Amino acid sequence: MGDERRTEALLAELRALLERHVRRDWTTAIEGVLISRVDRREPPAPSMSGTVLALIAQGAKRLALGDRVFEYGAGQYLVASVDLPVTGHFTRAGPDHPALGFGLTLDPSAIAELLLRAGPGDIPRTAPGTASGIAADDAPAELLDAVIRLLRLLDEPRDRAVLAPLVKREILWRLITGEQGATVRQLGLPDSGLSHVSRAVGWIREHYAEPFRVADVARLSGMSVSAFHRNFQAVTAMSPIQFQKQIRLQEARLLLATHPGDITGVGRRVGYDNPSQFSREYRRRFGAPPSRDAVRLREAARSRAGVLT
Numbered sequence: 001m002g003d004e005r006r007t008e009a010l011l012a013e014l015r016a017l018l019e020r021h022v023r024r025d026w027t028t029a030i031e032g033v034l035i036s037r038v039d040r041r042e043p044p045a046p047s048m049s050g051t052v053l054a055l056i057a058q059g060a061k062r063l064a065l066g067d068r069v070f071e072y073g074a075g076q077y078l079v080a081s082v083d084l085p086v087t088g089h090f091t092r093a094g095p096d097h098p099a100l101g102f103g104l105t106l107d108p109s110a111i112a113e114l115l116l117r118a119g120p121g122d123i124p125r126t127a128p129g130t131a132s133g134i135a136a137d138d139a140p141a142e143l144l145d146a147v148i149r150l151l152r153l154l155d156e157p158r159d160r161a162v163l164a165p166l167v168k169r170e171i172l173w174r175l176i177t178g179e180q181g182a183t184v185r186q187l188g189l190p191d192s193g194l195s196h197v198s199r200a201v202g203w204i205r206e207h208y209a210e211p212f213r214v215a216d217v218a219r220l221s222g223m224s225v226s227a228f229h230r231n232f233q234a235v236t237a238m239s240p241i242q243f244q245k246q247i248r249l250q251e252a253r254l255l256l257a258t259h260p261g262d263i264t265g266v267g268r269r270v271g272y273d274n275p276s277q278f279s280r281e282y283r284r285r286f287g288a289p290p291s292r293d294a295v296r297l298r299e300a301a302r303s304r305a306g307v308l309t
Contacts, residue, residue, distance in 0.1 A: 003141065010144040011075055014057040017151040018100040026103075029154055030164050034103035044089040046250050046286070049080040051106045051187065053175060055139055055147060059099025063088040065134050066237030072136045077143070079180055081106065081187040082133035082198050083205075084236055085246040102147055104171060111188030114173055126182045130193030133235040135180040143174040193231040196221045200232060204240065208247040209271035214240050248272070249285045253293070260294035 021028060022037040038059070049065075060073035064087045072078050073092065080086075093099035115123065150167040153160045175184045186194035200221040204212070217240060218228035229239070236243055248270040255266045267278035267290070283289045288296065 006141050007075060007144065010141060010148060011057055014102070014144060014148055014151070015100055017148065017154075018057055018102060021151065021154045022100075029157070030150065030160065032105040032107070032168070033150065034105075035151075036101040036103065037098050038090050038093045038101075039095045039098040041090055041093050044087045046085065046087050046246075046253065048250075049082075049084045049086045049134060051083055051108075052080050053102075053104040053106060053171070054078045054080075055102045055143075057100045057102065058097065059090055059101075060092040061088060061090050061099065061101075063134070066242070068132070068134070068237045070134060070136045075139055075144070076136060077139045078134065078136040079106070079175060079183055080134045081131075081183050081194060082201055082235055084133050084201070085243070085250055086134070102151070104147075104168065106172070106175075106184065106187055108187045110169065111172055111176065111184060113188075114169065114176060115185065115188050122177070123185070124177060124181055126185065130197070130231045130234040131182040131186055132237070133183070133194065133197075135183040137179045140174070140178065143171065143178065146170045146174060194235055196223050196228075197231050197235045200228070200240065201236070201243070204244050205247055208244055208251065209269065211271075212240075212244070245281065246285075249282055252278070252282060252290070253286065253297070256290055256294040257297045260291075260298055263290045263294070266290070 018035050018037070022035045026034045026036050028035055044062075044064070049063075055077040056072055056074055058074050060071065061078075063070045063072075063078065065084055070078055071091070090099045146167055150164060150171065153164050153167070156163075172184070175181060176188075178184075183194075186192040189195060200217050203217060203220055214228070215225050218225045221228055223231065232238075232240055232243075238246070252266050252270045252272075255269060256263070259266055263279070264275050267275055270278075272278035272281075279289050282293070286293050
């Protein structure tokens with residue numbers, strides 16, 4: 001069977017498995033494995049990427065990280081090795097042709113173990129510098145095949161507990177040794193540039209409402225200020241201050257969904273002492289001022305509730 005015909009056959013089986021096992025909350029009986037089904041296109045929405053492998057079997061998605069845009073569709077995958085603020089939406093999805101996807105949470109300890117067990121020459125050489133925290137590429141047939149075998153275990157509860165961890169390891173190995181392996185490998189290297197940036201990302205997310213000096217966060221990350229700026233930009237496609245702003249505004253939007261009448265209070269809770277600055281930056285990020293967006297969020301929530309009932 002030719003490569004294209006084999007890929008099409010694998011994608012057809014993958015679509016069938018995803019359709020059969022998808023749940024409303026996207027979870028599965030295998031820990032760390034998600035199945036998504038989206039049957040309509042919606043405007044771009046902000047979220048956190050998580051540290052994941054996301055593989056599309058049908059449909060297409062566009063994801064923006066800072067000034068970088070990733071577009072991937074059926075037979076392609078995206079990996080995120082840092083939990084980053086992104087904006088994304090499905091560009092191809094409909095009731096008769098829903099977007100179908102497979103997700104796997106990437107475990108740093110499992111990646112580190114595979115790197116330690118690999119023999120000399122088994123791992124491709126990594127180019128100098130720090131890889132981006134997000135990368136996308138075509139999925140090779142070997143990766144598709146491993147994903148399918150993992151999903152088949154949803155029909156085999158007796159075998160699942162023993163075999164699922166083994167197939168997950170194979171999937172990680174395919175990623176580690178694949179075209180975007182540098183992005184994934186850094187997740188398992190405790191002294192990589194990405195691991196240092198991850199420390200900073202975690203600190204900023206935890207203290208997003210507080211002002212900070214870049215030099216202090218660089219020292220916390222174990223890097224000089226110049227190296228910190230360079231590595232942080234490479235991984236996140238934004239500066240530390242821009243990253244903090246993205247987190248603040250995303251948190252503000254979550255709060256507005258439940259506190260739509262307290263715009264000033266929400267702004268203060270996420271670190272804005274100046275209400276006009278909060279409104280200006282919020283509008284630039286989400287396309288509407290906080291008060292109008294709060295109404296839109298409330299209407300969208302009601303619409304979703306109506307669909308679910």
